[in-house]
Amino acid sequence: xxxxxxxxxxxxxxxxxxxxxxxxxxxxxxxxxxxxxxxxxxxxxxxxxxxxxxxxxxxxxxxxxxxxxxxxxxxxxxxxxxxxxxxxxxxxxxxxxxxxxxxxxxxxxxxxxxxxxxxxxxxxxxxxxxxxxxxxxxxxxxxxxxxxxxxxxxxxxxxxxxxxxxxxxxxxxxxxxxxxxxxxxxxxxxxxxxxxxxxxxxxxxxxxxxxxxxxxxxxxxxxxxxxxxxxxxxxxxxxxxxxxxxxxxxxxxxxxxxxxxxxxxxxxxxxxxxxxxxxxxxxxxxxxxxxxxxxxxxxxxxxxxxxxxxxxxxxxxxxxxxxxxxxxxxxxxxxxxxxxxxxxxxxxxxxxxxxxxxxxxxxxxxxxxxxxxxxxxxxxxxxxxxxxxxxxxxxxxxxxxxxxxxxxxxxxxxxxxxxxxxxxxxxxxxxxxxxxxxxxxxxxxxxxxxxxxxxxxxxxxxxxxxxxxxxxxxxxxxxxxxxxxxxxxxxxxxxxxxxxxxxxxxxxxxx
Amino acid sequence: xxxxxxxxxxxxxxxxxxxxxxxxxxxxxxxxxxxxxxxxxxxxxxxxxxxxxxxxxxxxxxxxxxxxxxxxxxxxxxxxxxxxxxxxxxxxxxxxxxxxxxxxxxxxxxxxxxxxxxxxxxxxxxxxxxxxxxxxxxxxxxxxxxxxxxxxxxxxxxxxxxxxxxxxxxxxxxxxxxxxxxxxxxxxxxxxxxxxxxxxxxxxxxxxxxxxxxxxxxxxxxxxxxxxxxxxxxxxxxxxxxxxxxxxxxxxxxxxxxxxxxxxxxxxxxxxxxxxxxxxxxxxxxxxxxxxxxxxxxxxxxxxxxxxxxxxxxxxxxxxxxxxxxxxxxxxxxxxxxxxxxxxxxxxx
Numbered sequence: 001x002x003x004x005x006x007x008x009x010x011x012x013x014x015x016x017x018x019x020x021x022x023x024x025x026x027x028x029x030x031x032x033x034x035x036x037x038x039x040x041x042x043x044x045x046x047x048x049x050x051x052x053x054x055x056x057x058x059x060x061x062x063x064x065x066x067x068x069x070x071x072x073x074x075x076x077x078x079x080x081x082x083x084x085x086x087x088x089x090x091x092x093x094x095x096x097x098x099x100x101x102x103x104x105x106x107x108x109x110x111x112x113x114x115x116x117x118x119x120x121x122x123x124x125x126x127x128x129x130x131x132x133x134x135x136x137x138x139x140x141x142x143x144x145x146x147x148x149x150x151x152x153x154x155x156x157x158x159x160x161x162x163x164x165x166x167x168x169x170x171x172x173x174x175x176x177x178x179x180x181x182x183x184x185x186x187x188x189x190x191x192x193x194x195x196x197x198x199x200x201x202x203x204x205x206x207x208x209x210x211x212x213x214x215x216x217x218x219x220x221x222x223x224x225x226x227x228x229x230x231x232x233x234x235x236x237x238x239x240x241x242x243x244x245x246x247x248x249x250x251x252x253x254x255x256x257x258x259x260x261x262x263x264x265x266x267x268x269x270x271x272x273x274x275x276x277x278x279x280x281x282x283x284x285x286x287x288x289x290x291x292x293x294x295x296x297x298x299x300x301x302x303x304x305x306x307x308x309x310x311x312x313x314x315x316x317x318x319x320x321x322x323x324x325x326x327x328x329x330x331x332x333x334x335x336x337x338x339x340x341x342x343x344x345x346x347x348x349x350x351x352x353x354x355x356x357x358x359x360x361x362x363x364x365x366x367x368x369x370x371x372x373x374x375x376x377x378x379x380x381x382x383x384x385x386x387x388x389x390x391x392x393x394x395x396x397x398x399x400x401x402x403x404x405x406x407x408x409x410x411x412x413x414x415x416x417x418x419x420x421x422x423x424x425x426x427x428x429x430x431x432x433x434x435x436x437x438x439x440x441x442x443x444x445x446x447x448x449x450x451x452x453x454x455x456x457x458x459x460x461x462x463x464x465x466x467x468x469x470x471x472x473x474x475x476x477x478x479x480x481x482x483x484x485x486x487x488x489x490x491x492x493x494x495x496x497x498x499x500x501x502x503x504x505x506x507x508x509x510x511x
Numbered sequence: 512x513x514x515x516x517x518x519x520x521x522x523x524x525x526x527x528x529x530x531x532x533x534x535x536x537x538x539x540x541x542x543x544x545x546x547x548x549x550x551x552x553x554x555x556x557x558x559x560x561x562x563x564x565x566x567x568x569x570x571x572x573x574x575x576x577x578x579x580x581x582x583x584x585x586x587x588x589x590x591x592x593x594x595x596x597x598x599x600x601x602x603x604x605x606x607x608x609x610x611x612x613x614x615x616x617x618x619x620x621x622x623x624x625x626x627x628x629x630x631x632x633x634x635x636x637x638x639x640x641x642x643x644x645x646x647x648x649x650x651x652x653x654x655x656x657x658x659x660x661x662x663x664x665x666x667x668x669x670x671x672x673x674x675x676x677x678x679x680x681x682x683x684x685x686x687x688x689x690x691x692x693x694x695x696x697x698x699x700x701x702x703x704x705x706x707x708x709x710x711x712x713x714x715x716x717x718x719x720x721x722x723x724x725x726x727x728x729x730x731x732x733x734x735x736x737x738x739x740x741x742x743x744x745x746x747x748x749x750x751x752x753x754x755x756x757x758x759x760x761x762x763x764x765x766x767x768x769x770x771x772x773x774x775x776x777x778x779x780x781x782x783x784x785x786x787x788x789x790x791x792x793x794x795x796x797x798x799x800x801x802x803x804x805x806x807x808x809x810x811x812x813x814x815x816x817x818x819x820x821x822x823x824x825x826x827x828x829x830x831x832x833x834x835x836x837x838x839x840x841x842x843x844x845x846x847x848x849x850x851x852x853x854x855x856x857x858x859x860x
Contacts, residue, residue: 334714335718339716356708356709356775357708370702380696
């Protein structure tokens with residue numbers, strides 16, 4: 001039950017909502033991606049759905065939200081009303097979905113996005129701007145997000161956009177609220193807030209379905225935890241039954257190896273140093289990363305994690321301070337100079353900053369080494385490039401049928417490994433990782449950690465920014481905590497403490 | 512590669528429809544008017560028209576592939592018709608140097624577009640629209656009366672052949688091959704696609720995106736200047752307002768040939784076929800005595816059909832990709848069907 005008074009002003013329809021899936025199947029050619037005999041979800045509960053990539057979670061949600069047409073013969077009903085006539089119909093019946101893809105219109109304001117398609121006034125032609133902003137402010141207040149309703153959405157940070165999506169969905173007073181990894185872009189405090197909103201919405205009688213990747217969260221928030229594997233429901237658990245081990249076993253169908261063993265970092269000259277690094281709303285900041293060392297960057301959203309990485313990559317201009325790389329002065333004027341000097345970035349927003357979605361895997365994976373694999377510094381012959389692409393695909397364990405298939409056909413975890421492959425290829429001296437496992441499942445996470453560890457062993461210096469504290473605690477030698485663009489605290493591995501890191505990030509106390 | 516796979520790849524390649532359409536229209540016009548396929552018709556107008564539209568379309572396509580557009584090329588051709596004649600006939604600069612100066616002028620103008628776009632952040636549409644308007648007036652200012660070209664070398668550009676092939680056609684072929692090599696066989700070409708496909712991803716991967724963009728506009732400007740020289744030679748004088756609307760033909764050729772206006776996609780073979788189809792339609796309709804206003808309408812319909820066919824093809828590919836490619840299932844030990852799935856559609860790009 002909510003610890004704070006319920007702030008949501010809207011109410012779902014009274015009466016017990018009931019979502020029924022019976023005999024629902026979805027096949028693509030010979031592959032069955034969803035096969036549910038009977039599943040009943042009732043209002044007033046937060047139902048968590050977990051499973052590896054390809055387990056059928058998104059397909060199942062698509063069936064409920066109307067974006068996926070199931071094979072004929074099944075039955076999907078919401079308190080007796082049949083679903084399955086497209087997304088618009090599902091929305092009208094009260095199904096709202098918050099997806100990971102943020103379908104917001106970047107050029108429009110926060111208020112316009114929130115009320116897109118739902119003009120607040122009775123006027124038919126003109127938008128009543130004042131009423132619109134007032135309504136939008138109420139919606140934002142409901143979820144505790146404080147941004148101006150007049151700001152353009154593309155000026156917001158990823159985490160803020162995620163919150164906005166949730167506000168938009170809640171604003172429709174849905175009978176079924178589907179949250180697809182709502183916290184993957186958020187830091188600990190914001191995550192907790194979102195989970196609280198989910199609980200509150202369930203408490204009002206709505207059905208809340210939450211697709212989760214963080215198992216502790218799932219156990220924390222879920223009244224009922226359903227595990228999918230190969231399109232089937234393989235476990236339907238209470239929170240008490242759903243231990244982390246049990247969940248992982250059910251999801252993977254096999255025991256998962258633990259996180260990578262962290263071996264001692266090399267000592268000696270630092271690979272990278274920053275002294276008094278400053279930019280607008282950032283710094284001054286001192287930082288060192290040694291060869292073979294993994295340094296984590298923790299902090300709340302807006303604390304400057306991404307700014308730090310972008311400053312090092314030359315994607316943002318510093319206003320002061322000095323940096324060195326490999327002992328030499330380093331001050332890239334643009335990303336090209338940074339990459340040439342030996343810095344690489346696996347960006348936070350895979351789709352917006354990383355992928356050439358329509359291009360083949362080969363194009364994606366050789367993107368940062370095109371000049372190097374060209375003969376006479378110009379000609380890119382197909383044979384050496386294909387050879388290189390095949391090598392990188394296997395080095396980064398990208399699962400695909402051929403490097404010629406388009407990047408869009410890969411799952412999230414595979415796409416992320418492909419971007420890793422791009423930087424394995426470039427062999428940077430300093431590798432910057434921004435949310436390296438955002439939106440990938442448990443199994444794929446472990447493999448990405450393994451890739452990171454392999455690169456570290458080769459002597460690469462690695463700087464990881466992440467909003468997932470467990471991740472940093474699991475793989476880093478050292479963690480620095482940012483707050484308002486400055487280092488609030490730093491922890492060596494033997495003094496790692498989740499509580500103190502959270503405290504430093506939230507309060508900024510030097511521990 | 513066996514024959515079936517070759518057929519399949521042909522079937523999946525984006526350019527196949529346009530090449531077939533080109534052959535069908537050409538044959539149709541020839542049946543109606545056998546002279547259409549005669550050597551003299553193939554040389555002029557078909558060959559020289561194709562050279563002009565084709566060279567322009569190739570330059571234009573480079574800018575579209577980077578995610579931009581160049582609206583200036585039509586006006587620039589008209590401008591360089593006058594400028595090339597003026598440099599040679601009025602200034603007395605020898606023909607070869609006049610040509611070099613004209614082309615350098617065209618490249619410089621393209622560099623200016625690139626500067627506006629990359630350094631000042633002007634939208635490509637706007638940056639080149641300014642030139643479109645400016646150059647349309649500038650040619651009249653320079654040559655209120657036509658500047659007669661006396662040099663036989665200059666006139667020989669459009670007027671002489673190597674064997675049976677007109678010189679402009681040879682220029683076009685050289686440029687088409689060079690552009691193909693650039694796009695398909697150099698890292699620079701790949702980077703042009705990457706800049707158009709996802710600019711931010713290209714930037715973060717260490718690509719000098721501004722250089723690539725500037726380069727595309729410079730090449731487009733140079734192509735416009737070369738076409739200006741060819742047209743001046745064909746008209747035998749530097750006449751103002753000699754051509755109009757060619758930028759739209761260049762853009763239409765690119766789109767018909769499979770160049771995505773969003774950027775990041777398109778190949779030389781399609782662009783060349785697109786330009787050829789428009790030339791065949793335009794000259795073919797003349798050859799069978801169809802009124803001028805119907806010609807534009809037919810070109811419009813051809814554009815529409817090309818776009819619709821391409822959408823259908825893309826949908827079919829996406830559909831089959833969804834069916835065939837579920838690679839994440841391969842990691843699940845209980846998915847034996849993963850191995851039996853048909854292979855995905857052949858190389859994109």
